[in-house]
Amino acid sequence: MTKTEMSRLNVTPDDDTASNNSNEYTDFNRKAPINSPYGGMDPEIQNFLPDHMLAKKKYETDYQSEGNTSFGMSAFNLSNAIMGSGILGLSFAMANTGIITFVVLLIAVALFSLYSIHLLLKTANEVGSVQYEHLGYKAYGWIGKLAASGSITMQNIGAMSSYLYIVKYELPLVIHGFVGGENSGQWYLNGDYLVVIVSLVIILPLSLLKTLGYLGYTSGFSLLCMVFFLIVVIYKKSQIPCPLEEDALNLTLNNTLVELTAASYHAPNETSPISEACKPKMFVFNSQTVYAVPILTFSFVCHPSVLPIYEELKDRNRKRMQNVANVSFFAMFVMYLLAALFGYLTFYGKVEDELLHTYKKVLDFDLILIIVRLAVLVAVTLTVPIVLFPIRNSVQQMFFAKYDFNWYRHAFITLALLGFTNLLVIFVPTIRDIFGFIGASAAAMLIFILPSAFYIKLVTKEPMKSLQKIGAILFLSAGIIVMIGSMGLIILDWVHNSKP
Structure with a gap:
């Protein structure tokens, strides 16, 4: 009986036959071999893939398993993945670049992000993988895997930090709005104490869960909170004098x-x-302008979520997923532009690096702002555990892939990650520094460098002199220039501000 016949009849081959087949691997129940693009990998690399993907046989030949998520829901999921705390820093970016410069940068970053998704999807089709880290391993071995995993980890730690910054800044204002009185140093109005309490009481128990469905949190609540935030920003423009x-x-x-x-x-x-x-500026250049591009790149990073959403897309093909990305990016572009514009036209040069916090200058207690602050706080607090999951998974797979699951190790990694993020939030002066550093490093890697590097290495059917490969090389070069230039200018700004 041939292996094909055995597979169709669900007959288990003997161990010698299975072990000699370098292009097949066996699922957990030692059933029929599954043809897979991951054939020939060592057991550690197979362990790097999430267990539920292997168990469900997601990666059969050419990963042709059908998804069941509609176009609209996929666009909604990707919009949720794009939308984050970065929207709170866009008015600050506009105030320090000018309206015209900001719009040009916003369009450029959005188009660059869409192009990188195009490269990522084309590479995934070529390799037959919807795992970002596996693309890195396939392209450059352990260095590529480490670069992908490290970039995702840095990006998610930056996202966690930005969410906890919102807790640190906004929760004291919400509590003060309800209890009233003067802020004379009460512990329950100290943002450092509050962020630790919220982390221990709410975030830690949720983060200790063993499994959590990817994108299961995208119920729409987070996106609705941000839409509500945008409506309030537009409405308050007419109420706050200049x-x-x-x-x-x-x-x-x-x-x-x-x-x-x-x-x-x-x-x-x-x-x-x-x-x-009270006059809007079209062009601005000052010491804070260097943070504009990192803030924008941070705001558009969604690339670790693109491939999982692609995997679940109904009637999946590359063109359909690219259209999902086009719709999502256009919707977020409009939201980002409106939030930045009306926030800037409300406060002009006085806008702070976290927009909601700026309203404290003029509206000490405002019921609508209290509600929008509370909604944003709930949304970001419940999102932190979701962002922490992939970081912990990367740490587990990088250092403990050959070991069975252990609750003590699981809890220790969770506490370490959450503790490190709390230290960043407490000791790093402003959210601007988080947006700037992560946007200039990890976000630049995920948008510019890694997708183009994977494409150049793995899409072998196109010669290096082809227009597509030349475009990818130019994109890679632009990413390196953006990352080095942004990081250099930010470090110079830090050094300058640290001088007495």
């Missing part, structure tokens, strides 16, 4: 001095400081 009340007196005095000086010299009246403070 200049802010705390700045109005100083600007009025400056305006009076300008008028008196002009009158004494019989000179024409100069531009009013008040009008200048």
Whole structure:
């Protein structure tokens, strides 16, 4: 009986026959061999793949198993993967680049991200894999696997940090809004204490769960919270005067001095400081401009989620998934642009690196803002455990892939990751630094460098002199320049600000 006949009859071959077949692996129940693009890998690499994928035989020949998620739901899932805390920093980026510069950068980063998804999907089709880390291993061995795993880990730690920053900044304001009174240093109004309490009481128990369905959290609540946030930002633009009340007196005095000086010299009246403070800038360049590109790249990173969503897409093909990405990116582009524009036009040069926190300047207690703060807090708090799962999985697979599951190791890794993230949130001064550093490093790797590097190495049917390969090489070079340039400028800014 041939192996094909045995497979059709679900007959288990003898151990010698199975072990001699270098292009097949056997599932957990030692049933019929499964033809797979992972054939010939050593057991450790097979262990690197999630167990549920092997058990469900996801990777049969050419991974032709059908997904069951509709186009609309896939676009919704990818939109959720794109949308994150980065939206809170976009008004700060616009204030430090100007409206026209910001729009150009936003369009460029969105298009670059879509192009990198195109490269990623084409590479996945060529290799027959929907695992980001496996693409890295297939392309460059352990170095590629480590680069992919490390970039995803850094990106997710950055995302976790940004979420916990929101808890640190916004939860004290929510509590103060409900209890009232003066903030005289009460422990329950200290953001450092609160972020640790929330991490231990809410996030840690959820993070200790052994398994969690990928993208199972995408119930739409997080996205709806951000839509609500956008509506409030647009609405509050008409309610908050310019200049802010705390700045109005100083600007009025400056305006009076300008008028008196002009009158004494019989000179024409100069531009009013008040009008200048409330005038949108088209182009801006200052020391904070260097954070704009990293913030934008951080906001558009969704690449670790693209391949799992592609795997579950109904009637799956590359063109259909690219259309899912196009729809999702266009929706997020519109949301990002509106949030950045109306946030900037509300506070102009006074906008802070976390937009919600800026409203404290003018609205100490506002019921609508309290509600939107609470909604965003709940959304980001419940998202932290989901972001932590892939980091822990990468650590487990990098260092403990050959070992069976152990609750003590599982809990220790979880506590270590959560503790490290809390230390970042407590000791790193601003969320801007997290957006900047992660956006310039891990986000640049996931958007620019890794997809193009995998494509150049693994898509062998296209010659190196082809237009597609040349485009990928240029994209890779641009990514390296963006990463090195952004990191260098950010480090220079840190050094400059650290000087007494």
